[in-house]
Amino acid sequence: MIEIRKLNKYALQAYIDSQEYKTAPHIAISHHRAQSQINNPRTEENDILLFLAYESGQMVGYLGALADDIYDIDGQRHHFAWMSCLWIDPTQRGKNIASKLVKACFLAWDNRILLTEYTGPAANLYHKLGLFSELPELHGRRWYIQSDLTRILPPKNNFFNKIKFLLTAFDSVTNAVLRIGTIFRKQPISLNFTNEINEELAKFIIQYNSKTGIQRDGNLLHWILQYPWIIESKSTAQFKRYYFSSVADQFVSKAIIIHNDKNEMEGCILINIRDGHLKIPFLYHKGSLEKVAVAIKSVIRQYQVKTLTLYHPALIDYFHVNKKLSAFSKALSRKYLISSVFWEQLGRISLPLCAGDGDTAFT
Numbered sequence: 001m002i003e004i005r006k007l008n009k010y011a012l013q014a015y016i017d018s019q020e021y022k023t024a025p026h027i028a029i030s031h032h033r034a035q036s037q038i039n040n041p042r043t044e045e046n047d048i049l050l051f052l053a054y055e056s057g058q059m060v061g062y063l064g065a066l067a068d069d070i071y072d073i074d075g076q077r078h079h080f081a082w083m084s085c086l087w088i089d090p091t092q093r094g095k096n097i098a099s100k101l102v103k104a105c106f107l108a109w110d111n112r113i114l115l116t117e118y119t120g121p122a123a124n125l126y127h128k129l130g131l132f133s134e135l136p137e138l139h140g141r142r143w144y145i146q147s148d149l150t151r152i153l154p155p156k157n158n159f160f161n162k163i164k165f166l167l168t169a170f171d172s173v174t175n176a177v178l179r180i181g182t183i184f185r186k187q188p189i190s191l192n193f194t195n196e197i198n199e200e201l202a203k204f205i206i207q208y209n210s211k212t213g214i215q216r217d218g219n220l221l222h223w224i225l226q227y228p229w230i231i232e233s234k235s236t237a238q239f240k241r242y243y244f245s246s247v248a249d250q251f252v253s254k255a256i257i258i259h260n261d262k263n264e265m266e267g268c269i270l271i272n273i274r275d276g277h278l279k280i281p282f283l284y285h286k287g288s289l290e291k292v293a294v295a296i297k298s299v300i301r302q303y304q305v306k307t308l309t310l311y312h313p314a315l316i317d318y319f320h321v322n323k324k325l326s327a328f329s330k331a332l333s334r335k336y337l338i339s340s341v342f343w344e345q346l347g348r349i350s351l352p353l354c355a356g357d358g359d360t361a362f363t
Contacts, residue, residue: 006108016034049065049066061092139313143328145307145325212352228253278308
């Protein structure tokens with residue numbers, strides 16, 4: 001018989017301090033991700049953050065929930081959870097463990113559920129359960145700044161794993177040629193990086209709150225910068241006990257502050273670089289996007305970025321119209337699901353979601 005254990009932030013702390021967590025072959029959350037969940041400013045006392053499925057005393061699956069708030073058109077706050085990191089022990093498939101975990105999450109959160117960045121098999125399960133409605137997709141674009149076949153191709157087909165040494169050689173030669181071409185270009189500007197959201201920056205950001213449904217303030221962005229879900233480390237056996245990503249060879253999460261000639265703040269960019277892949281979870285700016293574009297190009301050069309992904313329509317249009325990036329690109333879309341019951345409660349309104357909403361700012 002499957003038993004579902006539900007952990008709030010206090011029980012989650014006890015779980016990562018337990019002997020079970022230290023010795024089990026599989027764990028349901030990384031230590032640093034757990035600390036992030038516990039310190040989430042929007043986590044309330046009784047919120048269930050982790051659902052563990054056990055059979056005969058052994059953990060056979062788990063499901064995470066990230067506490068958040070969304071505001072309707074009347075400004076009313078609705079507390080909810082982003083469903084995340086669903087895992088089932090491969091030897092336990094066919095026992096409906098996944099559906100039991102999802103239903104337990106719905107019950108604990110009173111049907112107030114959203115999710116994004118889910119896999120194809122997970123999407124089949126969610127649609128089969130009949131609990132979700134689809135929200136409009138968020139449209140984006142990805143630029144391929146350098147060759148990165150070693151990372152991109154092997155997950156698609158095992159054949160590419162067999163010729164990985166050739167892909168590595170191709171990447172090395174191609175990128176060496178590309179770097180030669182940048183030697184005579186204008187040097188990047190000096191960037192004002194920070195890992196903290198101070199009072200001045202918080203006041204700047206709050207001007208843009210009403211434009212998004214999630215309405216993240218400086219306190220929330222500070223939490224994202226201070227409590228990452230990915231840390232720079234080699235993937236050891238200990239880290240591999242957690243099925244989802246928790247480490248990377250390179251991981252950078254910072255805010256860039258942009259000032260005008262009068263030293264007045266006119267922009268803030270949150271960047272996320274993971275093994276050469278640059279994403280912009282949050283962007284706040286007034287006036288022209290020129291300085292934002294220059295800052296991003298400087299980040300690309302400084303960190304030897306291989307791919308850039310954007311979900312900011314105005315910035316995507318700016319790069320396209322002004323031809324600021326001389327690289328191949330392709331269109332992307334991000335899908336969202338919402339509990340049908342919750343969407344009805346919200347009046348089936350159009351929810352203005354942005355690039356960093358959900359757990360995407362952390363990964």
